[in-house]
Amino acid sequence: xxxxxxxxxxxxxxxxxxxxxxxxxxxxxxxxxxxxxxxxxxxxxxxxxxxxxxxxxxxxxxxxxxxxxxxxxxxxxxxxxxxxxxxxxx
Amino acid sequence: xxxxxxxxxxxxxxxxxxxxxxxxxxxxxxxxxxxxxxxxxxxxxxxxxxxxxxxxxxxxxxxxxxxxxxxxxxxxxxxxxxxxxxxxxxxxxxxxxxxxxxxxxxxxxxxxxxxxxxxxx
Numbered sequence: 001x002x003x004x005x006x007x008x009x010x011x012x013x014x015x016x017x018x019x020x021x022x023x024x025x026x027x028x029x030x031x032x033x034x035x036x037x038x039x040x041x042x043x044x045x046x047x048x049x050x051x052x053x054x055x056x057x058x059x060x061x062x063x064x065x066x067x068x069x070x071x072x073x074x075x076x077x078x079x080x081x082x083x084x085x086x087x088x089x090x
Numbered sequence: 091x092x093x094x095x096x097x098x099x100x101x102x103x104x105x106x107x108x109x110x111x112x113x114x115x116x117x118x119x120x121x122x123x124x125x126x127x128x129x130x131x132x133x134x135x136x137x138x139x140x141x142x143x144x145x146x147x148x149x150x151x152x153x154x155x156x157x158x159x160x161x162x163x164x165x166x167x168x169x170x171x172x173x174x175x176x177x178x179x180x181x182x183x184x185x186x187x188x189x190x191x192x193x194x195x196x197x198x199x200x201x202x203x204x205x206x207x208x209x210x211x
Contacts (some may be wrong), residue, residue, distance in 0.1 A: 008146050008158045038145055053163055056144040063181055068145035077156055078147035083124030
């Protein structure tokens with residue numbers, strides 16, 4: 001897969017799919033709520049930290065051309081400009 | 091302590107950016123307590139300043155629509171210390187959000203020219 005050629009929307013869609021199918025049940029614990037999980041959409045590897053910067057650096061060191069997408073654990077979106085951060089209960 | 095002023099009805103602070111191999115650079119930000127991140131800057135400014143791209147993510151806008159935004163990394167001086175923060179490439183007005191205010195007290199004298207102070211708690 002040449003993930004470097006994918007659109008942002010496609011990268012986002014694949015990241016969500018990876019998150020729902022496997023990552024979510026491993027990371028969605030109380031101590032991780034609100035942290036960022038960064039996903040390499042090609043390899044499925046992921047890492048967690050508060051802002052996503054460290055995780056992205058770690059993943060990019062392994063794969064320099066990785067397409068990385070961030071998901072905020074426990075929330076519907078990673079950031080809000082609307083004054084509301086809606087929780088994502090399942 | 092970080093201080094700023096109320097300008098045109100908006101609470102503003104100047105943020106110092108530390109650039110690689112370039113002199114420090116200051117940009118005026120509007121404090122936006124509805125914005126749940128660190129900083130946002132217009133995409134053209136992010137490109138011009140050469141902030142490295144880190145990842146993309148979903149953002150919820152005020153009209154409740156969702157968009158994908160690019161996160162870049164910027165190094166700023168915050169409360170006298172250098173700090174690595176997320177800079178979102180979006181909008182036309184630089185915004186400072188609640189992630190940067192976490193653990194601080196924000197006081198705004200809401201009159202033109204009023205004092206804005208941000209103190210560590």
